[in-house]
Amino acid sequence: MEECYIETPLGVAKLEGDAEGLSSITVLDPDHKTTDVVPEILEEATYQLHEYFEGKRKCFNLSLNPQGTDFQKKVWAALQEISYGKTVSYLELSKTLGDVKAIRAVAAANGKNPLWIVIPCHRVIGSDGSLIGYAGGLYRKKWLLDHENPVKQQSLF
Numbered sequence: 001m002e003e004c005y006i007e008t009p010l011g012v013a014k015l016e017g018d019a020e021g022l023s024s025i026t027v028l029d030p031d032h033k034t035t036d037v038v039p040e041i042l043e044e045a046t047y048q049l050h051e052y053f054e055g056k057r058k059c060f061n062l063s064l065n066p067q068g069t070d071f072q073k074k075v076w077a078a079l080q081e082i083s084y085g086k087t088v089s090y091l092e093l094s095k096t097l098g099d100v101k102a103i104r105a106v107a108a109a110n111g112k113n114p115l116w117i118v119i120p121c122h123r124v125i126g127s128d129g130s131l132i133g134y135a136g137g138l139y140r141k142k143w144l145l146d147h148e149n150p151v152k153q154q155s156l157f
Helices: 040-053 070-079 090-096 100-111 138-148
Strands: 002-008 011-018 021-027
Touching: 002 040, 011 040, 021 040, 070 090, 070 100, 090 100
Parallel strands: none
Antiparallel strands: 002 011, 011 021
């Protein structure tokens, strides 16, 4: 398993992966040390994440290999269907997966997402539109949703 640490606007991201694909992206504190040399196996993921943060990329084209249960993988696959700039509620996601009663299990699987940003768990919000349930911190979730919002609020002053 190869790993690297790269700078992002939201802190240092740790990427892990091998020939099977990218298995983990986690966000760390901004003062964490970054990697001087990115392993070849992680170069494309690093490049695409930089493009995302620069506003040049709206979807990722990477080989993914997240580790989890079959149910978690089903939820993570559904998360990847949420378009850039869009949000869904946990209830809507549960309905999409075929069982509205599974909302807590869906939320738990969402929270176990090992691939920050690439599997866009930040696009799942409360039924009332509130920003809830984000392992990376709600300020990061807000930043990511604002970054993806196609309509930027203009200042009146």
